[in-house]
Amino acid sequence: MGTQVNGEGGSLAEQAYGVIRDRLVMLEIKPGDPINEDRLSSELGVGRTPIREALKRLERDRMVVAYPRRGTFATDVHIADLTHISEVRRTLEPLAASAAAARATPDDRAALTELRSRLEDAHTGDNAELLRADVSVHRAIYRCAYNPFLEDTLINYDALATRIWCVFIPRLSGVTGHVDEHVPLLTAIIEGDADKAAALALRHVTGFEKAIRALI
Incomplete structure (x- = not known):
């Protein structure tokens, strides 16, 4: 959980995307969990902008879902x-x-x-x-x-x-x-x-x- 991005091997947003995606994949961020942008920003050592760019991409990937005025959440896992x-x-x-x-x-x-x-x-x-x-x-x-x-x-x-x-x-x-x-x-x-x-x-x-x- 202590992975940080370092500006090498791609943009900060690209690296943040990879780290957050893998946390979602391994259920370190569980289905239905809210996504705390401030916490991710602190844990990954990057600003809010790369985090938001990463989350937009993860939403396209169907890994997270954003609701107006409610925030962003890890998508549920549906066996269907x-x-x-x-x-x-x-x-x-x-x-x-x-x-x-x-x-x-x-x-x-x-x-x-x-x-x-x-x-x-x-x-x-x-x-x-x-x-x-x-x-x-x-x-x-x-x-x-x-x-x-x-x-x-x-x-x-x-x-x-x-x-x-x-x-x-x-x-x-x-x-x-x-x-x-x-x-x-x-x-x-x-x-x-x-x-x-x-x-x-x-x-x-x-x-x-x-x-x-x-x-x-």
């Missing part, structure tokens, strides 16, 4: 949204994985290999850490697709899906197995097997949706 989110992800996640397998540079493949090693060595019962690992893998794959429009879209939909996962994770079993599915997916991308990467990405997304629906 899973159908729409999954419909997009079933199409675009395989596309990103396939593109990453075809376009990743040697440096990218070295970084993905290191990420795969960290996943293989990780044996944790900490669900929050598992969720962060899941998010980090997805974002690494999106970067390697070298399509900024696809990357931005999938980061947003993965964030919305992860919020749903965070709500249901206390009742889910096999979370570690879900994250472990990234190992063969990363292997396919590292080895440049676009068809296999696409198939594994589709299986991963479909498995997530089934796991959540089994609890409804």
Whole structure:
């Protein structure tokens, strides 16, 4: 919770957006919670203007909602949204994985290999850490697709899906197995097997949706 922006790696508003988005994704800011701009400004070490710009973007992302004279709140998590989110992800996640397998540079493949090693060595019962690992893998794959429009879209939909996962994770079993599915997916991308990467990405997304629906 002590993350601050520092003016490096993008504008202050861009950095504030990333920090606040990830707090919303991990439910550090819970669904329905009011967004305190003064507190965020103090915690992130930036003025009110970057915070407001970040919140406007998060409203477009459906992560927060602003009400006149009431303020801004984290959006509720509605299980009904899973159908729409999954419909997009079933199409675009395989596309990103396939593109990453075809376009990743040697440096990218070295970084993905290191990420795969960290996943293989990780044996944790900490669900929050598992969720962060899941998010980090997805974002690494999106970067390697070298399509900024696809990357931005999938980061947003993965964030919305992860919020749903965070709500249901206390009742889910096999979370570690879900994250472990990234190992063969990363292997396919590292080895440049676009068809296999696409198939594994589709299986991963479909498995997530089934796991959540089994609890409804």
